Amino acid sequence: MSTIVFDGVSHSFGDRRVLRDLSLTLTERRIGIVGANGSGKSTLVRLINGLVTPDAGTVTVDGLLVAKNAREVRRRVGFIFTNPDNQIVMPTVEEDVAFSLRKRGLSAAEIAGRTREALDRFGLSAHAAHPAHRLSGGQKQLLALAAVLVGEPRVVVADEPTTLLDARNSRRIADLFRAMTQQVIVVTHQLDLLEDFDRVICIEDGAIVADGAPAVAIDAYRALLA
Template identity: 65%
Template sequence: MDDDTAPDGPPEGIVFERVTHSFGERQVLRNVSLTLSERRIGVLGANGSGKSTLARMVNGLVLPDDGAVRVRGLDTRRSARKVRRNVGFVFTDPDRQILMPTVAEDIELSLSRHGLSRTERTDRTRRVLERFGLAGHADHPAHLLSGGQKQLLALAAVLVTEPRIVVADEPTTLLDLRNARMLRAAFATLDTQLIVVTHDLELIDDFDRVIVLDEGQVIADDVPSVALAAYRELMT
């Protein structure tokens, strides 16, 4: 087994254990305890509620001041490199993730540290571009893609590395309705665990679980119909 790969267990998935975190004097998460094992989980909250911080803790981009985060049994503080090999992160702005001139080159860059042969990299790239309807753009300049296509490219560049978990932080914020629906359709095809931080209620209304944060604490954690109602009440 690759020593950067998490074990197949344990069944608890992602665990937040009494997690607290502050930026300067502002406390953004307060004593949060969660076990995330469902396949598709949405995270909602007002701006400043702590939801993006929570998302970034799943792959060790942010470490807790107090408490612990474990991903498939790996503590993010002690095993950050291993955790990041198992958790793919999709940012709000895909231009932050698109680094190479062409679409295919950007996908292959993601595979550069995986010890694959040139043939294996090319084959994986071809397959993931076909999956997301980007095969016809393989040799096109990545910066000329539409907003939705760029977000699909960012997602493809994450998925080509075969992570066990995908975290997407407000992935539809910069997209129009058509492209947001395109991304939603792509999410529906994923067979990895998916955690989406969003303000887009339609994007997560068929997820397995939705968590609502307010002022750094969980105020609702339920099926979408219940959690979305709590979020709407919070916003009014």
Template identity: 60%
Template sequence: MLIDVRDVTHGFDGGTPVLRDLTIRLEEPRIGVIGANGSGKSTFARMLNGLVVPEHGTVTLDGLDTARQGRQVRGRVGFCFTDPDAQIVMPTVAEDVGFSLRRRGLSKAEIADRVDSALAAHGLAGRGAHPAHLLSGGQKQLLALTAVLVTEPDLLVMDEPTTLLDIRNARRVADAVRDLPQQVVLVTHHLDLLTDFDRVLVFDNSRLVHDGSPSDSIAHYLDLMDHDR
């Protein structure tokens, strides 16, 4: 999708802006977002599906305005949170993935089919009847990802999806993300996930301060962190 952010400044409840003067167009398949804690990354990510609507300026996705067409935007933009527990809503794995497909006019059999193939595609084959809350952290993250992907979004926004995971599970999620046909915006502190990305944005102090290749942007970020101490 073409992500078009124009003249965005945003503060929560009219408070001090946490994003300032942001104008950017993004259409690459793999976009990374890095920067210090509190620099505005999650606020930016949430703007991409209308979870946060900018106080000033506009955010459009393929021409859909998040402020006026939030529902259509959310129909095409999937969002994965850091904490999968925030996203898992149903008792069993299969029910949770099936829940994403409600209100689509699909038959029970069609839903079951789609759920089964989605689980198989993301390392959860045979776990449909498993209580969702008893999964390991990594399995929960895969479940949350599966429940988003089953809706076939055009763009997947992920806010630190590997932060709570051990290295093996983080790799599992990273591998799943690498193989996706979808466009991905990934906010992360795990810089090694971004090596193959097309473009990496660096936020600092509520502003976009660098926009470039993974190696350039990571170098810029590390430099910022060195000078901040």
């Protein structure tokens, strides 16, 4: 598993401080992050692949400073967004998956082979040549997952990947996360998804308020809601 280290990280958007002097080391296989809207969880996970650069402090992935080695880090860290529509770049399903493999020095045949494999794994083979925007919401999130995993990242970070999905599709996505061999870091409001995770972190107002086994951290989060 990769080691992700936050050291004394603070960040503000304008006047609003979203993270306050936060230090954290992540090494577990499956890590969940919970917290209210606006608590700073999305910003926290965006620091991991350099989508946000902190005002103060440093973030490293396997010893690589994210601010200096963003490109290398992004190859190791795949990112799943809440809304797959924003993540799908190419007009058709197979082209979007193949897009992740550009500029990697692979032959066209290799790209086609790996794309086919990924579509197969996520049950999208029948839609390979279809326009991506015609897929259902659940299929779009599956496509986003396929397009990230085809690049073979070591870490998969997901920011509320099931928020826009119905119960069946969110269970499907949750099962896929469970089956992944990669290190997984998931921000979610769907607390049952985290029950068998190795570690859950609860963020409130830009600081860590609970960190530990799922039962402990989720109880702390529920107590905050009460």
